[in-house]
Amino acid sequence: MKKQIILAAAALSILGACQKKGVATADTDKSYRITGKINNMTTGKVYLDELGEQAFIPKDTADINKDGTFVMEGTVSEPAIYKLGFDNKEGVMLVVDNKHIEITADSGQVATTYTVKGSKDSELVKELNTIMQGMQQKVADLNQRAQAASSNGQNEEVAKLQQEFMLAQQGMQQQLKSFVRTNPSSVVSAYVAGNMISLEEEFPFVDSVLTAFKTNLPNSRYTKSLEEKVGSKRSTAIGSLAPDIKLPSPSGQEVALSSLRGKYVLIDFWASWCGPCRKENPNVVRMYNKYKDKGFEIYGVSLDQDRDKWLKAIENDKLTWPHVSDLKGWESAAGQLYGVTAIPQTVLLDREGKIIAKNLRGQELEEKIASLLK
Numbered sequence: 001m002k003k004q005i006i007l008a009a010a011a012l013s014i015l016g017a018c019q020k021k022g023v024a025t026a027d028t029d030k031s032y033r034i035t036g037k038i039n040n041m042t043t044g045k046v047y048l049d050e051l052g053e054q055a056f057i058p059k060d061t062a063d064i065n066k067d068g069t070f071v072m073e074g075t076v077s078e079p080a081i082y083k084l085g086f087d088n089k090e091g092v093m094l095v096v097d098n099k100h101i102e103i104t105a106d107s108g109q110v111a112t113t114y115t116v117k118g119s120k121d122s123e124l125v126k127e128l129n130t131i132m133q134g135m136q137q138k139v140a141d142l143n144q145r146a147q148a149a150s151s152n153g154q155n156e157e158v159a160k161l162q163q164e165f166m167l168a169q170q171g172m173q174q175q176l177k178s179f180v181r182t183n184p185s186s187v188v189s190a191y192v193a194g195n196m197i198s199l200e201e202e203f204p205f206v207d208s209v210l211t212a213f214k215t216n217l218p219n220s221r222y223t224k225s226l227e228e229k230v231g232s233k234r235s236t237a238i239g240s241l242a243p244d245i246k247l248p249s250p251s252g253q254e255v256a257l258s259s260l261r262g263k264y265v266l267i268d269f270w271a272s273w274c275g276p277c278r279k280e281n282p283n284v285v286r287m288y289n290k291y292k293d294k295g296f297e298i299y300g301v302s303l304d305q306d307r308d309k310w311l312k313a314i315e316n317d318k319l320t321w322p323h324v325s326d327l328k329g330w331e332s333a334a335g336q337l338y339g340v341t342a343i344p345q346t347v348l349l350d351r352e353g354k355i356i357a358k359n360l361r362g363q364e365l366e367e368k369i370a371s372l373l374k
Contacts, residue, residue, distance in 0.1 A: 029075040032096050034084070036103035038068045038110070044087035046070045048096070051081040068107075078220060079121060079187050086110065093129065095121035095187060124188040128179065135172045139165070173197060177205055184212040190222035194229055200358050203237040206230060236338050238355050242267070242347065245301065245334045247324035250311055255299075255324050258353060263297045264372055266365075267347040269340050271303040271329075272313035277344040280361060281317040287366050288321060294373045295351070297321060303343060305329040 034048070044064045049056035059082065062072040076096050084103065085091035090110040094101060101122060105114035111129075116122045142165050149157035176197050180189040190213045193206050210230050213223040235243055245257040245267075257267065268284070270277035288298055302325035304310040314323055326333055332340075338347065348357040348368065360368055 029077055030079075030098035031075050032073065032098060033100045034070075034072040034094075034096070034103065035100070036070050036084075036105075038064065038070075038086065039104075039106045041068045041086070041088075041107040042066050046072065047083075047085045048072060048074075049083045049085060050076075051083065056083055080221065081125070081188070081191060092116075093122075093125045095119055095125060097121070121186050121188050124179075124183055124186055128188060128192065131172070131175050131179065135168065138168050142168070173202065177202070180209055184209065185216040187217060187220050187222050189213075190217055190220055190226060194222055194226035199229060199233055200238075203230075203233060204239070207234070207237075232339060236347070236355065238358065240355055242349050242353050242355050243337050245299070245324065245337065247301070247326050247334060249322065249324050250314065255322050257299055260297050260299060260322070261353050262351055263295050264351060264369065265349040265353075266296075266298045266369075267338070267349065268298055268300045269303065269335060269338070269343050269345040269347075270300060271343060272306070272309040273304070274343050278313065278317065280344055281319065283362060285318055285320075287369065291369055291373060292321075296369055296373060299324070301325065301332070301334045302327075303329055303332050303335055303340070 036046070041064055043066070046062050046064055047058065048060040050059045051057075059076075060072055060074050062070045064070045064086075076098075079095055079097035082094050082096045083091050084094055086107075088107065090108075092103070092105070092110060092114050094103075094116065097119070099119050101119045102117040103114060114126075116126060142161050146158055146161045149161065176192055180193050180197070183189045189209070193209050193213070197206055199206055206226070207230055210223070210226055213220070213226065217223045234240070242257065246254050249255045257265070270281075272278070284298070288296070298321035300314075300319060300321060300323040302310050302323060304313075304325055305327050307327055310323075310325060310327070313319075324334070334340075338345075344361065346359055346361065346365070347355055348360060348365075350356050350372075357368060
C-alpha cells in the first residue's frame with residue numbers, strides 16, 4: 001500500500017501545499033480584525049502565518065490574555081489562506097480578508113472544537129477540512145487492514161483493499177468537485193481546483209471552473225495560479241490531439257509520433273537509469289507481444305543522456321517497438337512538450353492521435369488496451 005499512502009499524503013496536503021513562484025497578488029491592502037477565545041489557555045501567543053509559495057510566512061502575532069482572549073489587527077493585500085497557530089503547536093486554517101473574524105476553541109482540541117464567525121470563506125475551509133479528515137480516517141483503516149493482510153500472505157485481500165482505496169480516492173475527488181461547484185465565488189474553491197483536484201484526470205472540469213473564477217475572482221492569486229497550470233496542460237489534456245514528436249531513433253533516422261496514426265499508441269517516457277521503468281518493462285513486453293498485431297503500438301521516448309546505455313537497455317530488455325531520444329535527459333524536447341516531471345509516464349492515444357488516457361500501467365493498462373481492441 002506504499003503507493004496509496006503517498007497518494008493520501010498528497011491529497012491531505014492543504015495545510016502545507018506549495019504554490020508556483022511568481023504568482024501575482026492584488027495591490028490594494030485590506031484591513032482585518034481577528035478576535036478569539038481559547039478555553040483553558042491562559043498565556044502564550046497566537047501567530048498568523050500566510051500560506052506562501054514554499055512555506056508558511058509569518059504575518060502577525062498577538063498575546064493571549066489570562067482569560068484566553070486575543071485580538072489581532074492588520075492589513076492584507078487580498079483574501080488568502082492563513083494559519084492561526086498557538087504555542088502548543090495547534091492551529092486552524094482561515095481565509096483572512098477585510099472582515100472581523102471571531103474564533104472560539106478548547107485548548108488541546110483546537111482543530112476539532114473550533115468555531116468561526118464573520119467569514120464565509122473561513123467556514124468553507126472548516127468544511128473542507130472535514131472532508132479531508134474523513135478521507136484520512138478511511139485511509140488509515142485501509143492501511144491497517146492491508147498491513148495485516150500482507151503479513152498473513154493474503155495477496156488477494158491486499159489487491160482488494162488497493163481497489164477500495166482507488167474508489168475512495170475517486171469519491172473524494174467527486175466531493176471536492178461538488179464543493180467547488182457549490183462555491184464558485186470563493187477563494188477556497190479556487191485553491192482546491194488548483195491544488196487538490198487532479199488536473200490530469202479532471203482537466204475539462206478544472207478548465208470549466210477556471211472560467212467562473214476569472215469572472216468572480218479575476219485578481220486572486222489562486223485564479224492566476226490555476227490559469228497558469230491549466231494553460232501549461234491544455235495541449236496535452238485528455239481529449240486533445242497529441243502534440244507531434246519527431247526525434248532520432250537508435251539508427252539516427254527521425255521517427256514521428258504522427259507516423260503511427262491508425263493504431264492505438266502508447267507513448268512511454270522512460271530511461272535506462274530509471275529503476276521502476278526497467279522493472280515494469282517485462283510486463284510491457286508481454287503486453288506488447290500480445291496486442292502488437294491487433295492494432296497496438298508503443299512509441300518509446302527515452303530521457304537518457306548516454307547513447308550506449310540507452311541502446312543496451314533496449315537490447316537487454318527486448319524492447320522491440322519504435323524508440324526515439326534526443327539524449328538530453330530531463331531537458332528532452334518531448335518531455336518538456338508533455339510536461340514530464342517523473343518517469344515512468346505513459347500517454348495513450350486513439351487511432352486518430354487523440355489523448356484518451358494517461359499514466360496507465362500494469363493490469364490497468366492491459367485492461368484498457370483489451371477493451372479498445374476487442
